[in-house]
Amino acid sequence: MSSSENPEARAHEPVSALLAVSTVIFALRTDEQTGDVPQVWLPLVRRIRSPFEGRWALPGGPLHLDEDLPFAAARTLHDTTGLRPRYLEQLYAFGDVRRSTAADRVVSIVYWALVRSDEASRASVGENVRWFPADDLPELAFDHNLIVDYALWRLRTKMEYSRIAHAFLGETFTLAQLREVHEAVLGRALDPANFRRTIEGSGTVVATDQYLTGTRHRPPRLYRYNGSIDLADQGPLPRQRHPFDAPPTATGSTATGSTSSEEDEGHAK
Amino acid sequence: MSSSENPEARAHEPVSALLAVSTVIFALRTDEQTGDVPQVWLPLVRRIRSPFEGRWALPGGPLHLDEDLPFAAARTLHDTTGLRPRYLEQLYAFGDVRRSTAADRVVSIVYWALVRSDEASRASVGENVRWFPADDLPELAFDHNLIVDYALWRLRTKMEYSRIAHAFLGETFTLAQLREVHEAVLGRALDPANFRRTIEGSGTVVATDQYLTGTRHRPPRLYRYNGSIDLADQGPLPRQRHPFDAPPTATGSTATGSTSSEEDEGHAK
DNA sequence: GCAAAAGTGTTGGTAGTACACCCATGG
DNA sequence: CCATGGGTGTACTACCAACACTTTTGC
Structure with a gap:
C-alpha cells in the first residue's frame, strides 16, 4: 500500500x-x-x-x-x-x-x-x-x-452561467456595456432586449439613479454590481483571497466617464 | 499521500x-x-x-x-x-x-x-x-x-449535465439502475417517466434486445452505453489517459522542448 | 386477480428566442 | 425633423416537472 x-x-x-x-x-x-x-x-x-x-x-x-x-x-x-x-x-x-x-x-x-x-x-x-x-x-x-x-x-x-463578466467592468456600467462584454467573450451578438431581461431577472445587478450622458441617443441607466452575490460559485472551496483582492466593503467612488447625477429628479418614469 | x-x-x-x-x-x-x-x-x-x-x-x-x-x-x-x-x-x-x-x-x-x-x-x-x-x-x-x-x-x-453515471454501472443496465445511480448521488428521488425521456432523448444510451428477468414484475429492457459519446466534456484538453483506460487508438506524440528549465523566470519585464 | 414496476400520454409552467414597437436624447 | 440606441411588449418554442394511465411480468 x-x-x-x-x-x-x-x-x-x-x-x-x-x-x-x-x-x-x-x-x-x-x-x-x-x-x-x-x-x-x-x-x-x-x-x-x-x-x-x-x-x-x-x-x-x-x-x-x-x-x-x-x-x-x-x-x-x-x-x-x-x-x-x-x-x-x-x-x-x-x-x-x-x-x-x-x-x-x-x-x-x-x-x-x-x-x-x-x-x-x-x-x-x-x-x-x-x-x-x-x-x-x-x-x-x-x-x-x-x-x-x-x-x-x-x-x-x-x-454563460456565472457573473464573471463584471470583472471586466468598472464600478458602474450600462447594460449595453455589460452586453458588449458577453458578446466579446462569446463571439456573437446578443439580443439587447432579451439580455436586459435575463440580467435584470437574475438579481446580480442593481439599478442606480444615474444615467450616462454624452451619447448621441437616449441616456442609458447606470447599474452597479450586486456585491451580495459572488462572481462565481466555487462550491465548498473557501473564497480565494489574493493580495489585491478588495475586502467586501462599500466601494470608493471612481466614476469613469461623464455621468450626470439626477438625485433630486424623482424616480425616472 | x-x-x-x-x-x-x-x-x-x-x-x-x-x-x-x-x-x-x-x-x-x-x-x-x-x-x-x-x-x-x-x-x-x-x-x-x-x-x-x-x-x-x-x-x-x-x-x-x-x-x-x-x-x-x-x-x-x-x-x-x-x-x-x-x-x-x-x-x-x-x-x-x-x-x-x-x-x-x-x-x-x-x-x-x-x-x-x-x-x-x-x-x-x-x-x-x-x-x-x-x-x-x-x-x-x-x-x-x-x-x-x-x-x-x-x-x-x-x-446533472454529463454522463459520468455510467461509470458506476456494468456493460448493460436497466434505466431503473441508471436512475438509482442518479438518485444516490443527488440524494433525491427522480420521476421515472421523465428520467426515461431525458435519457432516451440524450442519445447517450442504446437499447439492446435483451431484458432483465427474475424480477417480480414486468422485465425491464437492458441498455448499453453509447461509446461514441464521451462521459464528460473536458473542453480542448486531450482526453486523459491512465494505465487502466481502454486503449482505442495509439498515443499522440506531444514532443516539446529540448533543453533546460521551464518557467524558471517566465517574466522578463 | 393483485402487486409492482415498466413504459406512455398529457398538461401546465417556465425560460429562451425572435421581433415589433415606442422612448428620449443629440444633432 | 431624423438617426440611434435605450427600453417594453408579446408571441412562439422547447424543455421540464407533475401525474394520470396502460402494460407485463411473478405470485
Whole structure:
C-alpha cells in the first residue's frame, strides 16, 4: 500500500518535480486597426533563456515556499503587467512528463485572471511583454497554446452561467456595456432586449439613479454590481483571497466617464 | 499521500515544495444495516506516521518523476484498493502554505475517480484501508475533509449535465439502475417517466434486445452505453489517459522542448 | 386477480428566442 | 425633423416537472 512506500532512496537526484505557477490573464481591448468591437486579449512574456528562448510564454514563475498558490499567481501577474486581477481562479495543473525537457520535470499550476479593461489599457508593456488577441496567438513555448485554449474555453463556458463578466467592468456600467462584454467573450451578438431581461431577472445587478450622458441617443441607466452575490460559485472551496483582492466593503467612488447625477429628479418614469 | 506529506523524510532544507497526488475514489454501496438504498462511499487509508498519525486520509503518494499525473493517481488508487477507475478527472491543486506542518510545504494535486459498484464490493480492505459513507466521515488528516466535500460537490454538479453515471454501472443496465445511480448521488428521488425521456432523448444510451428477468414484475429492457459519446466534456484538453483506460487508438506524440528549465523566470519585464 | 414496476400520454409552467414597437436624447 | 440606441411588449418554442394511465411480468 502506498503509505509504506518510501521514495527518498535516491540521495541527490531530484526527488520531486519542480513546481511553477502561471497565469492566463484576460482583458478586453479594442484593436485600433481592425475596428471598434472589443475582443479578448492577453499579455505574454518573451522567454530570455533556453528552452524556447525567444518564444512567447505565459507569465509565471516558481512557487515560493512561503506563499499560497493564488498569491503566487497574483504576484507574477502584477510583476508582469502591473495590473491587479479582479477575478482569479485556478485553471488546471499541467504535469505531463514530457511537457518540458527530458532533463526537467516541471508541473505548472495554472490560474486564469480577469482584469478591468480600462486598467488593461494602462498596463505596462515592454520589450519582453506584449499583448496579443486571444484567438490569434503565435506558437508559444511549452504546451502554452493548449493552456490558453483551455482557459478560453473555461472563460466562455463560465460566462454563460456565472457573473464573471463584471470583472471586466468598472464600478458602474450600462447594460449595453455589460452586453458588449458577453458578446466579446462569446463571439456573437446578443439580443439587447432579451439580455436586459435575463440580467435584470437574475438579481446580480442593481439599478442606480444615474444615467450616462454624452451619447448621441437616449441616456442609458447606470447599474452597479450586486456585491451580495459572488462572481462565481466555487462550491465548498473557501473564497480565494489574493493580495489585491478588495475586502467586501462599500466601494470608493471612481466614476469613469461623464455621468450626470439626477438625485433630486424623482424616480425616472 | 500519506507518505509524502510526511515531514521527517527530509534531512536538509527543501528548495521546492513537495508534490503529491491523491485521489478521491467514489463508489456506490448498499449499507447492509441501514437499508437497501445505495449511497456514495469512498475508501480511506490510515496514516501510520506523523503528522496526523492514526487519522484517516485520502489514498495517494508522491509523484514519481517518470509518470504523468493521471498515471500517478491511478497507480496509488490501484495500490490502495486493487481497483481500476472507470472515470478519472483532475479535481484541484491544494497548496496552502499551512495545510501540512510548519516544516513542510506540500502541494497536492487531487484527482477524483469513479469505480464500478460491483467491483467495489470486491475491493480489498485491510487494517489500514476502510470504506466510509461519503456524507458521514470522521475528521480526516490535513485538509482532506474539505477536499472530499469539494469532490462530492463536483460529482453532484457534474452528474446533472454529463454522463459520468455510467461509470458506476456494468456493460448493460436497466434505466431503473441508471436512475438509482442518479438518485444516490443527488440524494433525491427522480420521476421515472421523465428520467426515461431525458435519457432516451440524450442519445447517450442504446437499447439492446435483451431484458432483465427474475424480477417480480414486468422485465425491464437492458441498455448499453453509447461509446461514441464521451462521459464528460473536458473542453480542448486531450482526453486523459491512465494505465487502466481502454486503449482505442495509439498515443499522440506531444514532443516539446529540448533543453533546460521551464518557467524558471517566465517574466522578463 | 393483485402487486409492482415498466413504459406512455398529457398538461401546465417556465425560460429562451425572435421581433415589433415606442422612448428620449443629440444633432 | 431624423438617426440611434435605450427600453417594453408579446408571441412562439422547447424543455421540464407533475401525474394520470396502460402494460407485463411473478405470485
